[in-house]
Amino acid sequence: MNITQAAENIVAQGESSPKKARDPVNRAMVNNWVEALGDTNPLYTESDLAPPAMAQVWTMNGLHGERAEDDPLGAAMSLLDAQGYTSVVATNSEQTYHRYLRIGEHVSASTRLADVTGPKRTALGEGWFVTTRTTWFVGEEPVADMMFRVLKFRPVARAAPSPVLRPVISKDTEFFWAGLAAGELRIQRWGSTLRHPPGPMPPDGDLDQVPDYVVATGRGTVYSYVVHHNPPVPGKTLPFVVALVELEEGVRMVGELLGAEPDEVHIGLAVTVDFARVDDELTLPVWRVAR
Secondary structure, three states: OOHHHHHHHHHHOOOOOOEEOOOOOOHHHHHHHHHHHOOOOHHHHOOOEEOHHHHHHHHOOOOOOOOOOOOHHHHHHHHHHHOOOOEEEEEEEEEEEOOOEEOOOOOEEEEEEEEEEEEEEEOOEEEEEEEEEEEEEEOOEEEEEEEEEEEEEOOOOOOOOOOOOOOOOOOOOHHHHHHHHOOOOEEEEEOOEEEOOOOOOOOOOOOOOOOEEEEOOOEEEEEEEEEEOOOOOOOOOOOEEEEEEEEOOOOEEEEEEEOOOHHHOOOOOEEEEEEEEEEOOEEEEEEEEOO
């Protein structure tokens, strides 16, 4: 059965069973509402009338609520989910109020599916408009109505994300990343002081200094490390080791330690730098045990 036929079946089921609000219209909720919206109208703060725009509030499912079995919106959304239209790009609603609700009144609501229209082409992918109409009652008296519309779409297939978290390269760090691409481990230098990670200001506050860099030998020892067991990381086989290495030049640098089992790693382990080329734009520093 196609989407249009299935939607017509849901439309033919008519209105859902009346859903009674969890609580009657009450002063505490009205106070919270007007405070959140900054509404100081004495009609709501000094009388037993509730703001009309709160109509939907009274019958919301709550944090752990579940849709009723005959809820037509839930049925339409499930229908589209099953066909791959799993994402929502936009919603809109129009409400009509027939009278004010009063403190102590107990509201119920019924919803029917008006239509499911599509497919529509959007920049994000093909989609369908789902429109429902809800009526709120006090007893048998309708007190408010709402037209609600949602656009469900099928996301366009995207290229697989990079298996690594890509760094943000700034004016202050571009020399470091350019060095890795060239097979050099560069350390920022301010006068006679080496610093890593690079920074925009000199450590001693002398604003007349201009930074340059030195090329490290790439030799160092493990100062600290972690063995990553969980959660999974795209492109990585668990477990793997991330080491903080103290270089011969005195600065410390983080990178993955390759070619060693976790139980082989220890503080003081001698390592050397290597360069892991991710793609044409990114090379990362990694460590290997010095053999």
